[in-house]
Amino acid sequence: SMGKDVMGGTCINVLFLVAAVPSQALVLERTPFRDLPVFPQPNETTVNQKMTFARMAATAKTQSAAATPDLLAFLSSPGMDKVFEECCPVMVNLNAEGRLEVLHRLVIGSEFVHNFPSVVYKKREIVDFSTDMAMNYPWFLNEWQAGIIIDAMNSSELDAWFGRGAFNDVDPEVSIFGCQPFGVFNNPTWSEASDRLIYVANNMRQVDTGNSLFFGNISAVFRTGKIRDNVLIAPVDTGIWEGSCNGSQGPDLPINCSAWTDLSVATLNDHNHLLLNNLYVWAQTQNFSIFEEAFQLFSRSAISKGGYADIPPISDSTLTHYYESNIIGNPRFPAAVKFLVASFTSLYGSSAGRKAQKLADHYRWPVVWALGGGYTEYAKRETLYPGNQRILDPSTISVKSLNVSISADIVEAFTNMWSRVAEERAHGVPTTATVNTWWGKLAQTQTHLAPVSSFSCAALDDCIGVVLETDDCVCLL
Numbered sequence: 001s002m003g004k005d006v007m008g009g010t011c012i013n014v015l016f017l018v019a020a021v022p023s024q025a026l027v028l029e030r031t032p033f034r035d036l037p038v039f040p041q042p043n044e045t046t047v048n049q050k051m052t053f054a055r056m057a058a059t060a061k062t063q064s065a066a067a068t069p070d071l072l073a074f075l076s077s078p079g080m081d082k083v084f085e086e087c088c089p090v091m092v093n094l095n096a097e098g099r100l101e102v103l104h105r106l107v108i109g110s111e112f113v114h115n116f117p118s119v120v121y122k123k124r125e126i127v128d129f130s131t132d133m134a135m136n137y138p139w140f141l142n143e144w145q146a147g148i149i150i151d152a153m154n155s156s157e158l159d160a161w162f163g164r165g166a167f168n169d170v171d172p173e174v175s176i177f178g179c180q181p182f183g184v185f186n187n188p189t190w191s192e193a194s195d196r197l198i199y200v201a202n203n204m205r206q207v208d209t210g211n212s213l214f215f216g217n218i219s220a221v222f223r224t225g226k227i228r229d230n231v232l233i234a235p236v237d238t239g240i241w242e243g244s245c246n247g248s249q250g251p252d253l254p255i256n257c258s259a260w261t262d263l264s265v266a267t268l269n270d271h272n273h274l275l276l277n278n279l280y281v282w283a284q285t286q287n288f289s290i291f292e293e294a295f296q297l298f299s300r301s302a303i304s305k306g307g308y309a310d311i312p313p314i315s316d317s318t319l320t321h322y323y324e325s326n327i328i329g330n331p332r333f334p335a336a337v338k339f340l341v342a343s344f345t346s347l348y349g350s351s352a353g354r355k356a357q358k359l360a361d362h363y364r365w366p367v368v369w370a371l372g373g374g375y376t377e378y379a380k381r382e383t384l385y386p387g388n389q390r391i392l393d394p395s396t397i398s399v400k401s402l403n404v405s406i407s408a409d410i411v412e413a414f415t416n417m418w419s420r421v422a423e424e425r426a427h428g429v430p431t432t433a434t435v436n437t438w439w440g441k442l443a444q445t446q447t448h449l450a451p452v453s454s455f456s457c458a459a460l461d462d463c464i465g466v467v468l469e470t471d472d473c474v475c476l477l
Helices: 047-075 078-087 096-109 131-136 143-153 224-230 238-245 275-286 290-298 351-363 397-401 408-425 432-443
Strands: 111-116 201-203 218-222 231-234 323-327 337-343 367-370 390-392 463-467 472-475
Touching: 047 096, 047 224, 047 231, 047 275, 078 290, 096 224, 131 351, 218 224, 224 231, 275 290, 337 351, 351 367, 351 397, 408 432
Parallel strands: 337 367
Antiparallel strands: 111 201, 111 218, 201 323, 218 337, 231 323, 367 390, 463 472
């Protein structure tokens, strides 16, 4: 059913996390960077980016049209009839074309997320921007730009990035997404770096943390309308594909490499060739049939029969089965980002958590807190957890711009719990049990949110969540 506006109107690369990184671990507390180097702001979409997108989009249109008959046959097959009977009543009485339309709405209406670290980590596997850098550069830095900036800081505390090499011997941004190659492999100029892309996940499985916390403990959720014409989509995480199928950098997993041999990518307008590739790539990692893999996807999606509170649990081994939906551009702050999702486990009650709130206040973004797995100790990547725990931060400036009433009691409960957690964190890294106890006490007093989708709120670019108890859309005024 359509969600309701709270005011009364209708609104409608590459590795796996095995444990949440404690906020104290390997963190360089540079608060803030006092001497961040100055680099020119690139065009929002450079000439090379426009050329690349146009070329790849034309190919995607042809490939999507060619794949449509097979996709329609799959969606209307007896196997999918059974899947939808079990998970998704909205699909049961639809014909193949109706089911395809729902799939399109699921993709465009799901969150597009990029997880990044709250602070710069020492010896991280992935270099990305931090809250300090986001405060100082008014656009969304890609990882190449962030690497150049970190190198230019010339800090003995930070590893030189390009000296370690971003890619071993192949650049998937060139071979898969069609970007222009660098003049010197792995060592771009600023102009060359600005022609590249931002790694983004399509959160169709509605993971509360956005993506794996391996990539970072803050997730930026994009405004789809601001990035729609710059998104190129692969059916699988390309870091995983490179490591597993191409002998390059990335994890070596038992995925079905033969399911995506043409390395075709898609756009948000033309992506009918992606779903079967995605399902076939991942099904064999769990000895699943393609229908079992499809059930895992759709049963956690926005059309799941139980709603967000009752979706099946997820694990770190399956949350990375997303469409990699990268932005080939340099999207601007604050307009391109809708809100932030912060990891409760590593950030709530910490100085790094305050930085996340300050960043949000700087750009007037709301903040949502997510529990994720709640792990602070080692956990196998197959360990299941709900992955559907989100609450609205009532203490940030932007709350006043939302169409939801926040009582003084809610704010007081939030700030009091923050103080208690901060005091307990001062005594050492909390246990998983402690983190879950904190969450349980705080969640009793706060506003619980589900992600927005095309089936809940009409104003996708303005709404940040749906109140679980009421189905009301929480939106920016």
